[in-house]
Amino acid sequence: MSPASVILRGLRKSLGGQEVVKGIDLDIHPGEFFSLLGPSGCGKSTTLRLIAGFESPAAGEIHINGRPTHATPAYVHDINLVFQNYALFPHLTVHQNIAFGLEMQQVPPAEAARRVEEILALVRLSGYGPRLPRELSGGQQQRVALARALVTRPSIVLLDEPLGALDLKLRKEMQFELKNLQSTLGLTFIYVTHDQEEALTMSDRIAVMHQGRILQTGTPGEIYEKPASRFVAGFIGESNFLEGRVVSRSAQSLHFEASGLTIQVRPENAASPGGGSLLTIRPEKIWIGRSPAPDLENVFPGHITDSLYYGTHTLFLVALDRSSLTLQVRRQNHKENHFRKGDAVCIGWPGESAWLLDGTDCHD
Amino acid sequence: MTDASKGFRLLAAPLAFLALFFAAPLALVLAASLAARGQPLDWAFSLGAYQRMLDPLFAGVFLRSAALAAAATLTCLLLGFPLAYFIVRQPPPRRRLLYFLVLIPLTANSLVLTYSWITILRPQGFLDLALQSLGWFGPGPFVLLYTPAAVFLGLTYWYLPFMVYPIYASLEKVDFTLSAAAADLGATRRQTFLRIILPLSTPGILAGSMLVFIQCLCAFVVPDMLGGSKTLMIGSLIQQRFLTLPQDWPLGAAISITLLALIGAAVFLTLRLDRSPASPR
Numbered sequence: 001m002s003p004a005s006v007i008l009r010g011l012r013k014s015l016g017g018q019e020v021v022k023g024i025d026l027d028i029h030p031g032e033f034f035s036l037l038g039p040s041g042c043g044k045s046t047t048l049r050l051i052a053g054f055e056s057p058a059a060g061e062i063h064i065n066g067r068p069t070h071a072t073p074a075y076v077h078d079i080n081l082v083f084q085n086y087a088l089f090p091h092l093t094v095h096q097n098i099a100f101g102l103e104m105q106q107v108p109p110a111e112a113a114r115r116v117e118e119i120l121a122l123v124r125l126s127g128y129g130p131r132l133p134r135e136l137s138g139g140q141q142q143r144v145a146l147a148r149a150l151v152t153r154p155s156i157v158l159l160d161e162p163l164g165a166l167d168l169k170l171r172k173e174m175q176f177e178l179k180n181l182q183s184t185l186g187l188t189f190i191y192v193t194h195d196q197e198e199a200l201t202m203s204d205r206i207a208v209m210h211q212g213r214i215l216q217t218g219t220p221g222e223i224y225e226k227p228a229s230r231f232v233a234g235f236i237g238e239s240n241f242l243e244g245r246v247v248s249r250s251a252q253s254l255h256f257e258a259s260g261l262t263i264q265v266r267p268e269n270a271a272s273p274g275g276g277s278l279l280t281i282r283p284e285k286i287w288i289g290r291s292p293a294p295d296l297e298n299v300f301p302g303h304i305t306d307s308l309y310y311g312t313h314t315l316f317l318v319a320l321d322r323s324s325l326t327l328q329v330r331r332q333n334h335k336e337n338h339f340r341k342g343d344a345v346c347i348g349w350p351g352e353s354a355w356l357l358d359g360t361d362c363h364d
Numbered sequence: 365m366t367d368a369s370k371g372f373r374l375l376a377a378p379l380a381f382l383a384l385f386f387a388a389p390l391a392l393v394l395a396a397s398l399a400a401r402g403q404p405l406d407w408a409f410s411l412g413a414y415q416r417m418l419d420p421l422f423a424g425v426f427l428r429s430a431a432l433a434a435a436a437t438l439t440c441l442l443l444g445f446p447l448a449y450f451i452v453r454q455p456p457p458r459r460r461l462l463y464f465l466v467l468i469p470l471t472a473n474s475l476v477l478t479y480s481w482i483t484i485l486r487p488q489g490f491l492d493l494a495l496q497s498l499g500w501f502g503p504g505p506f507v508l509l510y511t512p513a514a515v516f517l518g519l520t521y522w523y524l525p526f527m528v529y530p531i532y533a534s535l536e537k538v539d540f541t542l543s544a545a546a547a548d549l550g551a552t553r554r555q556t557f558l559r560i561i562l563p564l565s566t567p568g569i570l571a572g573s574m575l576v577f578i579q580c581l582c583a584f585v586v587p588d589m590l591g592g593s594k595t596l597m598i599g600s601l602i603q604q605r606f607l608t609l610p611q612d613w614p615l616g617a618a619i620s621i622t623l624l625a626l627i628g629a630a631v632f633l634t635l636r637l638d639r640s641p642a643s644p645r
Contacts, residue, residue, distance in 0.1 A: 054544060080548060087545035091563045100559075101549035152549065 005030040011060035022212035035191045035199040038209035080149035081158040088133040095129035101152040119147045139170045156188040233280045242279040259323045264297040270356040278357040283330035285353040292346040299348035397617035413614035429598040433580035436519035444527035452535040485509040510592035518586040527572040534568025
């Protein structure tokens with residue numbers, strides 16, 4: 001693999017007497033769409049500001065394209081930041097806003113004008129050059145902010161919740177556009193978001209942050225399928241959590257006991273080799289039917305206590321007959337999957353669908 | 365009752381007040397300026413006062429007033445902008461405190477403040493004594509009192525808050541992530557200031573300069589007490605025409621009206637100039 005374009009080692013930062021970044025180690029590779037994902041206050045934005053050079057770290061190292069920048073937090077030419085509120089200059093036109101960075105780099109005006117037009121076409125805003133930012137919609141302002149960050153051809157673009165102010169439909173459109181731009185231009189994007197769906201759909205890799213630390217780094221698939229802790233499993237998507245313990249193990253399976261149920265789990269589906277005390281099952285991985293399916297390792301009878309209709313799918317709450325547990329089950333809407341409250345059903349899942357965790361989250 | 369008539373009822377009191385205490389005296393001054401010279405007033409129509417105003421003797425007073433007002437305005441701007449900028453960038457509790465500190469001179473009695481300036485600037489005053497103790501060896505005492513410099517200092521001191529507040533109000537609306545954005549795009553601090561902060565605070569700069577210049581131009585107490593008879597300014601000139609010999613009420617009124625017209629024109633021009641996107645519409 002090519003050398004990382006951003007390397008963070010033992011990064012720490014306090015704001016207002018409180019440590020908000022508590023030792024971050026990261027390697028972000030060139031051309032990667034990397035997301036820092038976490039709830040607000042987890043330190044993701046501060047980490048981004050440290051990389052951008054707006055803040056200097058209390059401890060640790062930052063290397064950008066092979067150069068250490070933690071000691072001299074000057075604004076690195078090779079990095080541009082897209083601000084959460086866009087930070088467009090209100091008194092300058094769209095064209096002047098985008099040309100600002102080129103002007104600061106003393107690019108000749110003719111070339112600057114050409115490059116501005118080029119980038120305007122790229123973000124589908126050709127012809128909007130003479131307008132003022134306030135004459136544009138939120139989505140258009142967002143694209144101007146992006147164009148302004150891209151036009152100086154940085155190798156790394158930092159994005160601080162850039163879609164946070166847009167409505168849902170526009171946000172989805174922009175997710176596609178951002179991802180396309182990033183892969184077409186071959187840039188490194190470091191993307192801060194609290195929206196787990198946004199991170200899953202766009203990122204090559206994600207670092208899940210909580211309380212100033214990185215809990216897990218991996219591809220969206222790894223983070224979703226093999227969460228390292230209860231926090232990650234709960235923050236990314238929905239999950240059923242079953243507390244219990246491993247009662248026996250063989251080469252093929254572990255037996256996990258939770259609230260009177262014995263559940264078979266594949267040994268390779270345990271976060272640690274010893275097993276764990278918390279079983280997680282995604283609602284969409286649970287099969288549901290009127291009679292038991294013969295080929296599933298884990299099948300339990302129960303009845304529907306509630307259902308939520310989502311259009312494409314329905315979320316059922318199923319209380320298990322032999323246990324005090326109620327599980328969430330998500331099914332595509334289909335004629336055979338039409339159950340009512342009170343219906344007796346069978347639910348089940350294969351051994352590889354559950355994921356076994358330590359159960360204790362190792363952070364303070 | 366319609367909303368419009370409700371609105372008019374609410375307006376009735378202030379309108380009556382303005383008509384009685386603002387428009388009527390103004391009309392009286394205008395009428396006086398068009399009266400013939402008399403003892404003290406002869407209500408016969410005449411443009412004589414406006415002709416007497418063009419006396420070269422008064423041109424010097426006008427020019428001196430304009431020059432001192434301009435100098436004081438410029439100095440207030442140079443002092444006031446950094447001050448306003450500094451205050452805006454403070455954390456909120458300290459910002460409020462500093463904001464009110466700037467207000468203090470406005471709350472104090474003007475005569476007391478002017479007398480305290482006299483004690484600073486007079487011979488054997490604080491300034492003189494301080495310079496002497498530092499080894500001032502000029503010919504005689506260092507005295508600013510009754511010079512244009514004293515008027516300039518007084519005006520600058522007096523009207524600085526009127527510069528600070530509009531600029532503060534403008535800067536307060538500036539989103540300072542814009543400086544971060546400019547810096548991120550490679551702008552130096554100087555470039556960020558000239559290209560981003562300064563244009564966005566133009567409305568405040570124009571409003572503040574206008575307020576200070578107009579008030580300096582028309583000032584009476586400060587020039588009269590610190591400038592004396594040697595540094596006559598428009599305000600004192602008008603006052604003298606009404607109260608000291610040779611009295612000439614029409615001339616005093618004509619100067620007042622002319623000043624008002626000039627200021628009106630200046631305000632109008634400034635408003636026309638201030639078409640920057642940062643200004644409210």
